[in-house]
Amino acid sequence: MAKEQGRKLVAQNKKARHDYAIDDTYEAGLVLQGTEVKSLRQGRASLVDGFVDIDGGEAWLHGVHIPEYSQGTWTNHSARRKRKLLLNRIEIDKIERRVSEKGLSVIPLSLYFLDGRAKVEIGVGKGKKSWDKRHTIAERTAQREVEQAVGRRLKGMSD
Structure with missing residues (x-):
């Protein structure tokens, strides 16, 4: 099977740029289960209620809705489970410092596949x-x- 090339957009949070003044953006990988990847490849996801939390030196994505895979069995995932984000230690520390000092929020802006790997673009910003x-x-x-x-x-x- 040929490897996927380029960027394929799955979901975008258009309201986030309306509700928040975004200062910085970061690209993070996602730790997903098999049925979540299959559901995303069908183009099904919602970032509307999503937010990022830094807990124990790790970044977690909460509230993102990836519906259950229709052909999945008992191995299906929970639709709104928290998912670990893959960021560098320096990026996590920088985000955590900014959020704690200035009271900023971290929100997902878009979810996409980049060369076959699931990525999420997160933004650090202040609510308008x-x-x-x-x-x-x-x-x-x-x-x-x-x-x-x-x-x-x-x-x-x-x-």
Whole structure:
């Protein structure tokens, strides 16, 4: 069987970038059971309620829903079990230090296969307040309007 190449996106947490101001991102491997991998290869997962916890010098992914594999038997996995993340010791220490000092959160942003191996992109960031979200939306709208005006101007159209 040919080895998988490239990046295949399984799940993405779009709301995370809306709810959090992401400072740093890290790529981590996942410790999975066989039926979890098969379920992910079918493109089934949800990162909506997920978060990362540092416990005993290890990073754990909580709340990520990977549904049971349909052809699985008694060897099927629990859908919301906690899963160990594979990160370097330096990265774990850096994340733990930032979370404890500044009160930041660590959340999963996307889940994908990279050259046949399951990876999760995690982000360290601070939660936005409702006025922060409105401010971000207003900035994005203003930027879009400026780009449209420049485009019309370049085409010779009047404003």
